[in-house]
Amino acid sequence: MDPSLDGDQGLTGRQPVTSPKESTPKAASRPARPARPGRPGRFGRPGRPGRPARAGARLRLAALLTPPLLWLGLAYLGSLAVLLLSAFWTTDSFTSDVVHLWNTDNFRTVLTDPVYRTITLRTLGVAVAVTLIDALLAFPMAFFMARVASGRWRRALLVAVLTPLWAGYLVKAYAWRVMLGEHGLVNAVLAPLGLSGPGYGLPAVVLVLAYLWLPYMILPVFAALERLPTHHLEASADLGAGAWRTLRLVVLPAVRPALFAGSVFTFSLSLGDYLTVQIVGGRTQLLGNVIASQVTLDLPLAAALSAVPVVLIVCYLAAVRRAGALDSL
Amino acid sequence: MHLTRTARTVLGVLMAAGLAVVHVPLLLVVLNSFNADRSFAWPPSGLTGEWWVRAVHSQGVRDALWTSLKAGLAATAIALVLGVLAAFAVHRHRFFGRQTVSFLVVLPIALPGIVTGIALNAAFRTVLDPLGIGFGLFTVIVGHTTFCVVIVFNNVAARLRRIAPSLAEASADLGARPAQTFRHVTLPALRSALFAGALLAFALSFDEIVVTTFTAGPGTETLPIWIYENLARPNQAPVINVVAALLIALSVIPVYVAQRLSSDSAGGRL
Numbered sequence: 001m002d003p004s005l006d007g008d009q010g011l012t013g014r015q016p017v018t019s020p021k022e023s024t025p026k027a028a029s030r031p032a033r034p035a036r037p038g039r040p041g042r043f044g045r046p047g048r049p050g051r052p053a054r055a056g057a058r059l060r061l062a063a064l065l066t067p068p069l070l071w072l073g074l075a076y077l078g079s080l081a082v083l084l085l086s087a088f089w090t091t092d093s094f095t096s097d098v099v100h101l102w103n104t105d106n107f108r109t110v111l112t113d114p115v116y117r118t119i120t121l122r123t124l125g126v127a128v129a130v131t132l133i134d135a136l137l138a139f140p141m142a143f144f145m146a147r148v149a150s151g152r153w154r155r156a157l158l159v160a161v162l163t164p165l166w167a168g169y170l171v172k173a174y175a176w177r178v179m180l181g182e183h184g185l186v187n188a189v190l191a192p193l194g195l196s197g198p199g200y201g202l203p204a205v206v207l208v209l210a211y212l213w214l215p216y217m218i219l220p221v222f223a224a225l226e227r228l229p230t231h232h233l234e235a236s237a238d239l240g241a242g243a244w245r246t247l248r249l250v251v252l253p254a255v256r257p258a259l260f261a262g263s264v265f266t267f268s269l270s271l272g273d274y275l276t277v278q279i280v281g282g283r284t285q286l287l288g289n290v291i292a293s294q295v296t297l298d299l300p301l302a303a304a305l306s307a308v309p310v311v312l313i314v315c316y317l318a319a320v321r322r323a324g325a326l327d328s329l
Numbered sequence: 330m331h332l333t334r335t336a337r338t339v340l341g342v343l344m345a346a347g348l349a350v351v352h353v354p355l356l357l358v359v360l361n362s363f364n365a366d367r368s369f370a371w372p373p374s375g376l377t378g379e380w381w382v383r384a385v386h387s388q389g390v391r392d393a394l395w396t397s398l399k400a401g402l403a404a405t406a407i408a409l410v411l412g413v414l415a416a417f418a419v420h421r422h423r424f425f426g427r428q429t430v431s432f433l434v435v436l437p438i439a440l441p442g443i444v445t446g447i448a449l450n451a452a453f454r455t456v457l458d459p460l461g462i463g464f465g466l467f468t469v470i471v472g473h474t475t476f477c478v479v480i481v482f483n484n485v486a487a488r489l490r491r492i493a494p495s496l497a498e499a500s501a502d503l504g505a506r507p508a509q510t511f512r513h514v515t516l517p518a519l520r521s522a523l524f525a526g527a528l529l530a531f532a533l534s535f536d537e538i539v540v541t542t543f544t545a546g547p548g549t550e551t552l553p554i555w556i557y558e559n560l561a562r563p564n565q566a567p568v569i570n571v572v573a574a575l576l577i578a579l580s581v582i583p584v585y586v587a588q589r590l591s592s593d594s595a596g597g598r599l
Binding site: 149 | 333336341348353354357358372407414415417418422433434437440443444451452455471474475478532536538539543557569570576581
């Protein structure tokens, strides 16, 4: 959760107490509070954070931590280490066998070959486009759900938005393959207007990826809008701000961390995708495809290539972290 | 903020349009599973139940479904144990490297699936293969568990944060030993979070294809892999439609359960 929003809510919670109307009865009930200083319960908490760890607690901690750390450390970090290591090896161009000869040629190829540069820029462009499209689509939908619809409608809409999230990645990509096909629904609908759909290619990739990740953007934005205290909007209106001004000066700043949080998903999932590209992308080449196609042919090169999306994502995470996005993940 | 009637209408129209775009492709897949026309040209020329019959009798689909169930259940079970342990460690203790543990748990889903996939692939090839453990169901389960842990971890950690410490304190004040408090207080409070986490983890494993592609041997086919392998075969298209329609129909269940289990805007995958 976003700390600044939390702070706002804390303020809302306290506000009635200080408001002139309610101050008298609240003040009357106040003295009850100091009557119980140093709540006895504070002591009995076993192993709460901040308390010096006793030997037993340390043993328990070790027992808790060992299995997950062993698994993730061995299976996951170990694998990543092997991947990184293999980026420094070479492949015999005749037998396709990995030759354990330490060198940095693969990284040099990835950094200097214009083909890879083009593909990296194209992938980056796709990820940025998908993120922007999702932000533009998610905001009005989330706003309607959180601020216009009420009660049962809100819940129903939430379910309606969430259900496709569960229908499965492949099913949805496949649905669009059918939709965008030559005799598919998109062409059938556009034909009377004298238009035709995008077919399979780069625009289709952007469209389908934006479709796939849309719920990941709607959810955090909806949650942020729902948390936004109504009296912030009222205060803005009382001070004479119109709807646009309130949107720009009150709503957007409050929702910004959530937008960035959603963008982490849309951006990072787009950077690594290769199946959608294979299903609706035609001949489009993105980073994911190149890596996937190189895995069996030239693992060291694929390993070096896969460092590119990782570096991009780490840079992106570092950038949005300052906007408080990671706290609202 | 006072929205004018026009603003509300515009927002409502955008919402409706958005929902339509979200659902039309899925409805089309369901409709197409009854489409008599093999090429799924729009509009359908007639309706038939033949593809459903054929899908039910398809050995490939049955085997793939069975493999998916086995992989999903095993990965969920292991992830449940590891995720709960990690959540308790991070929530109940303060220790050096606590942040690192939270980060390590999230890493497998933060990095692209393909990176996780080829990392595991490379590791299995260089480490497990020489030991005589080939690619198969086992490697798939290892791969799936790695990214399922975070789902259980997130659900349980979120619940642990919300359980009031006063409950455990009261239990201790009444003379319960830590084990009794755990059994009678903490566990019941955690139950729905455990269930939600397990459900989400299973769904994620059931849907996963990228990591599966790189960790499964040639003989191991999960349902998503089966769909993907058969996408290019025109004569399998009707059966794919049925399987896809079935998966869409089944996807309502987790949303329903998640809504029942928690009052907040739940159902989020992460």
